[in-house]
Amino acid sequence: MNFAILRPYLAKKLTHVVFNEQDVHYFVSDIIKHLGIPDYLKGIESKSCGNGNLATYDFFSRILKINLANIIEEANKYYEADNQNLKIAFVNLFILLSIIHELVHAFQNYAINETDYDIYKLMKKEICFVQSMGDEEFNKHYTMFTYERDALVKSHEEILKIICDHVRNKQIFDFFRNCLIQFMLSGYTCKRLTVVSPLEHNFKHLFNEEVPSVATSNIYNTLQMGFPIKVVNYRRFKKYGKILVVRKNNLYKK
Ligand SMILES: [Zn+2]
Numbered sequence: 345m346n347f348a349i350l351r352p353y354l355a356k357k358l359t360h361v362v363f364n365e366q367d368v369h370y371f372v373s374d375i376i377k378h379l380g381i382p383d384y385l386k387g388i389e390s391k392s393c394g395n396g397n398l399a400t401y402d403f404f405s406r407i408l409k410i411n412l413a414n415i416i417e418e419a420n421k422y423y424e425a426d427n428q429n430l431k432i433a434f435v436n437l438f439i440l441l442s443i444i445h446e447l448v449h450a451f452q453n454y455a456i457n458e459t460d461y462d463i464y465k466l467m468k469k470e471i472c473f474v475q476s477m478g479d480e481e482f483n484k485h486y487t488m489f490t491y492e493r494d495a496l497v498k499s500h501e502e503i504l505k506i507i508c509d510h511v512r513n514k515q516i517f518d519f520f521r522n523c524l525i526q527f528m529l530s531g532y533t534c535k536r537l538t539v540v541s542p543l544e545h546n547f548k549h550l551f552n553e554e555v556p557s558v559a560t561s562n563i564y565n566t567l568q569m570g571f572p573i574k575v576v577n578y579r580r581f582k583k584y585g586k587i588l589v590v591r592k593n594n595l596y597k598k
Contacts, residue, residue, distance in 0.1 A: 345451065347375055347444045348502040350510070358510050359433040365390055365412060368443060372408065375447050381454040401446040403453050403471050408446055415442050423519070433511050437503050437520070445499040452491055462558075463569070467491035473550060487530040488542040490569050497568045500524035501593050508595050525585040528567040532578060539578045542570030564592050 350358070351374065354367055363371075369388060376385050386406040391413075398415045401408050419438035425431045455464045456471075470489045474482055486492045500520055507517045531542040547555040560566040563577045581588065590596065 346378060346502075347447055347498065348505045348509075349374055349378055350506065355510050358436050358506075359429045362416065362432055363412075363436050363439050368410060368412060368439065371440070372443060372447065375444075376450070379447075379451055379454075381451060384450045384454045399442045399446045401449040401453075403449065403456075406450070406453065408450070410443065410446075412439065415439050423516075425515075430511075430513055430516065433513070434516055434519075437506065437511070437516065440506065441499050441503045441520075444502050445495045448495040448498045449491070452494065463490070466556075467494070469551070470546070487527060488546060488570065490543070493527065493531070493542070493568055493570050496527045497524065500527070501589075504589070504593060504595055521586060521589055524589060525581075528564075528585065529578075529582060531570055532573070534575065534578070537575055539573060539575045541572040544572055564588055 351370060354363070354371060357363065357367065372385070372388060376382060384406055385408060387408070389407060389409045391409075391411055397409075397411070398418060399408070399410045415438060416435055419435040422438070423431065423434040425434065452464065452467055455461065456468045467490055470491055474489065477485075487496065500523055503520050504517065504524070507513070507520065511517075531545075533540045533545070543558065544555050547553050555572075558569075558571050560569065560571050563573065563581050565571075566573050566577070567581055
């Protein structure tokens, strides 16, 4: 699965001109085509997403909404650079980040409907639950949900790949890598020798059900999904997360 495909003209624009709506449409349609999931995008709407959201994907109507002006405004809050090209690159990366996040949701929607993996059954459960939550409550707790963590992690990973391929700036790379690490560690509550995962919290307090046993292959995937983790491994990621992100995503200098 690759969400980081840039047409040559977009790659060229990346550090020179802020993307416009047409660029965004091309990018979205290229990725949807690459993923082979045309049925999971019924339309792209510009502007209003409501509640100050930058972009949204509706799992039921399958409509993607993008508020480009809001995304650009938000990006400008985060990054100060004297270098105009780097500033433009940062804004464009922020645009791509917001869109890729929603496209990961579109892919999840496909997987929920057309595959039989347990992880997508869990996501379906969460998405149904979230329908009953108010926006404010959801925005406060969204990193508690596996489907959101998955979108947050994958979108940041893809942006790091794009930075390595097209921008190659340490400050910008570090910014997005730090965001990624923060998201992976968020949602867990540490109490001395134990750490409570988002999965455990949700099943105990939101779904009122027994916590299912989940299979995970490594620390990285465990944190990505918000699954139970040993405190020693949680601390290990806190300490070595920067290296683990580079290693997992093959982000070595080219
Ligand atoms: Zn999301």
